[in-house]
Amino acid sequence: MDNEAIIIRIKTPLGDMDSSVDSPSLLNFNDLMVAIRDVMPEATVTAFEYEDEVGDRITVRSDEELKAMLSYYLNTVNEQRMNGLLPDPLQIFPRAGKTPGIRNIHGLKVNTRSNPASDCTHAASDSIANNSLKKSSAELKKILTNGQQINAQDIHYQELLGHGNGGTVYKAYHVLGKRVLAVKVIPLDITVELQKQIMSELEILYKCDSPYIITFFSAFFVENRISICTEFMDGGSLDVYKKIPEHVLGRIAVAVVKGLTYLWSLKILHRDVKPSNMLVNTRGQVKLCDFGVSTQLVNSIAKTYVGTNAYMAPERISGEQYGIHADVWSVGISFMELALGMFPYPQIQKNQGSLIPLQLLQCIVDEDPPVLPIGEFTEMFVHFITLCMQRNPKRDLHPTT
Template sequence: MRPGPGRTNRPRRRPDLTLPLPQRDPSLAVPLPLPPLSASAMPPTASFQIPSFSDLERLRRIGSGTGGTVWMVRHRPSGRIYALKVIFGNHEDAIRRQICREIEILHTADNPHVVRCHGMYDHAGEIQILLEYMDGGSLEGRRISSETFLADVARQVLAGLAYLHRQRIVHRDIKPSNLLINSARQVKIADFGVGRILAQTMDPCNSSVGTIAYMSPERINTDLNHGIYNGYAGDIWSFGLSILEFYLGCFPFGENLGRQAGDWASLMCAICYSKPPEAPPTASPEFRSFIACCLQMEPQRRLSAAELLRHPFITRTQAPAAITVSACGVRTRKDGGWAVESAFLGNKSPP
């Protein structure tokens, strides 16, 4: 463009002069509304397929608690068996949509030691989650006195934990009742992810003894560890406590501590201020060291799941004895020190 009459092209005095961009006050920001809740309560994905809810037949109840009930269900067209977890209570739409987003994340989890989450339904106002069925149930109340057997259980749980932690997923509620087994002797972690979202609606005080009992000291008392909580280290504490409980056949801080109504304060004080539990002197040095690497008061001193997989307690063991499946459940050979069927699927302690 040529200059007009009487005008000349002059260089700018400030060639670097620019107008400042307007700054937005974040306090005035208005978030976009969330999309409406779909009939299936699942965010649409190209690859996701979930059985129709009308095709599921409830067979029997296999578990229940303060938060909900778990049913054994059969998919009529295929005959496949699933577990259906029904969450008690009607939740606000915002909570439901948050759960849907979390379920979509859990649906992508793919590890042989993590219970598969197939999806969820919003049926009759209840949130219902379709899960992989584990026919051996949970390891709650089971005693595993064989160190070889226990090392294999620990290895499988650690493999699942290491996977979750690599995916930046913290379980927050590792305990025997959340460790499941099937007839192929696979041990898998259950109830991860969704529990932390539902915690405020299912249990506002977060006061379930079953949960507090396995919490790390720094999670119970925020004054410990300078108020810093590391969820990954917290999972390791809960894992170590669970493995020690399997070996002892009772809760490591005392069989009845905290189990009586109104005795939660004693339980929390024991966890936060007493010396961490140890494996008994009769246990092998490898097992005692393994438990000590998990149950450290200082979170930074606990080994990670990946590091524990390289611990001698895990690596020294040989391949487990061969197993066969019968109509009664799992039967294992007694050679190699393996426990018999009742250690997993029958009585709470081996004969």
Template sequence: MRPGTVPLRPGQHGVSSRARRRPDLTLPLPQRDPAIAVPLPLPPPSAPSTMGAPSAGPSIGPPTFTTTSSSSSSQPPSLSDLERVRRIGSGSGGTVWLVRHRNTGRHYALKVIYGNHEDAVRRQILREIEILRTADNPFVVRCHAMYDDGGEIQILLEFMDGGSLEGRRITSEPFLADVARQVLAGLAYLHRRKIVHRDIKPSNLLIDSGGRVKIADFGVSRILAQTMDPCNSSVGTIAYMSPERINTDLNHGLYDGYAGDIWSFGLSILEFCLGRFPFGDNIGRQGDWASLMCAICYADPPEAPSTASREFRSFISCCLQKDPARRLPAVQLLQHPFITNNHPSLTSSTHP
């Protein structure tokens, strides 16, 4: 489909096969519904692993589990009171710094967005950041403050010292269930607030040294990328998109963002189990968009390995349904036997 093509609805004619073979085709992103499509903040990058890592990614075991509640927000620190410790990552629109509050010694992640932006773009960024600041859940990375320093936007985020789960392999089903439970709890909270994440993937799931897992996102960078180029995306992100989001001819052109999050979540959990991308190690890499999109849209959904428990195989199947209406919502997945039979207390005495 060409950039800017409106998704088809029932009764409309499809795009001709000849048009689909044009070499200049690019993947359009779905129209964002401002009522529900609210991206989340940029996470710090994965922390370097100190364990020997096989080619499929390092294997990690269950850490000590501790449940915490988000404390009520206090007055955010002023920008002048934040000392930059070191750069911890860069995104498509800015740099992330580990910063320390001079008065308290508390560490944060500070996202600095590059460049000056048009008023309309700036207003959109500030609106969405303000919504993010109201999110108060122990399974969602906290956005503490936003600073507009001489036209440069800076966002103060909760710092997760374990980095992201990208490239990790989780061999313990109880720990995998614990990770899934925490992410589902965060998704259930967001979905209740009519917030669709739209970019669930391993790099946007962060962990700390206490085993707490939280949802984060390259949100503001994606706002800027879409504003500057509506067709801008990355293979890494497309890899976790649901079939109906990639091919708008599916599901009669309708896109349910909540069900889309569940597909991305299920694919991420299966990737942790396998230690590799579920559609194949190399598919979609090096710009091979065609094979990636065809696999997602037309191949059978990936399945959990036969060696996994019956509960886990069922759990993954409930997430990776081609028909979005058949995917269980987050609140129902929290009641699945894979989650309820692997209670957090089972992992409380085991360290990675």
């Protein structure tokens, strides 16, 4: 259990930042503080806190206190999994001290007591909001799927498959349906009204019927987390395979383009084409997942999580109007990465992915599109990538290419 990957969620005023830790037993206090300071560069962070079983905040300032926190958390996760429950991320709360140079050198004092009437108003409104959320969340807990009800309590989570700024994906088992699922869990700080709108927008997924699109089974909210249940692909996503031979990529490209063409026929843009959203299984099938059928879900994720999609087309980064052509660009940069075994922009490789988002964005917007090395790939494959990654957004895809 100590060597099993865990998710640490750093809670900041600007939003949550999730980080996957492959070997918790090797984690030390300084490493975690470096990660926190990367997320909060303007703050002077000297420690962090976590919540115990009764909700009390415990401060961590050393390796010993870090080990105690991890031991408590891993025991909690073990109990949750024994009960078939979804393990919660380990939430930590950075403690920011005063910024040097802005200290109170004159000993001034300020009355920080708030207006009692104001406190009552806020408390009352918060109570009403919380009660409303609990009631509505209970109503949203179920959704009919193929004539059956899928309930949160009927899903047993088995394995962490992956994690990113878009949420966490688990391999799970649906007891009543007797099937293995992939369940993507996305924490969202949104209103109940937006939850209902997202659920309404997701209904179109029931109508998707393509061998190149992942099968959708169900979605439900529990409190502030949406769980999206889909077909489980035992081969995983293409981002874990690094460099893939061109003759294999050709067949994958055909499946991806056919899947996108199907979505476009339904007036759906994918919006997030990248290797991690291209799934394979041991039957040789290739399917797309995580497409932007719900505008509200896409927008809510963007507001909740900090980060930039490196596969975005230049026109999206620049804030211009975009359409199918933006998906086409993402296809090009994705397949170039899969062919090379590395991200096509050398700045990203050079800095081990440590470029700040602004630099990365400017790189994609300002520079000429990257090109494949001469002589390493067929003329047809080079032509395909070139068509996808034209600066002028008049790109086109041909499934037979």
